Amino acid sequence: MAIILRLDRVMADRKMSLKELAERVEISNVNLSNLKTGKVKAIRFSTLDAICRELHCQPGDILEYSEEDGDQTG
Numbered sequence: 001m002a003i004i005l006r007l008d009r010v011m012a013d014r015k016m017s018l019k020e021l022a023e024r025v026e027i028s029n030v031n032l033s034n035l036k037t038g039k040v041k042a043i044r045f046s047t048l049d050a051i052c053r054e055l056h057c058q059p060g061d062i063l064e065y066s067e068e069d070g071d072q073t074g
Contacts, residue, residue, distance in 0.1 A: 004064040005038045007051070014055050025050040 011021060022032040027047060034040050035047075048059055055061075 002066055002068050004066050005035065005040075005062060006064055007036045007062050010055050010057050010061050011036070014057075016055065021051070021054060024054045 011018070018029060018032055018036065022029045025032070025047065027050075035043060048062070051062065052059060
């Protein structure tokens with residue numbers, strides 16, 4: 001997948017633990033951990049909104065697009 005999750009970097013910059021962010025965003029530690037490690041295929045806008053609110057960041061700080069040679073068509 002060409003979308004890279006940078007949640008771990010933003011959390012480290014804000015010195016916020018997984019447990020603390022999960023409690024603030026009201027999602028399980030497991031779901032947040034899966035999101036943090038990129039083991040998800042989708043994220044709800046409401047979850048992204050809550051994460052950005054708690055980390056005082058923009059969605060682009062968490063999500064990054066990277067072109068992959070294997071996924072290009074043409």
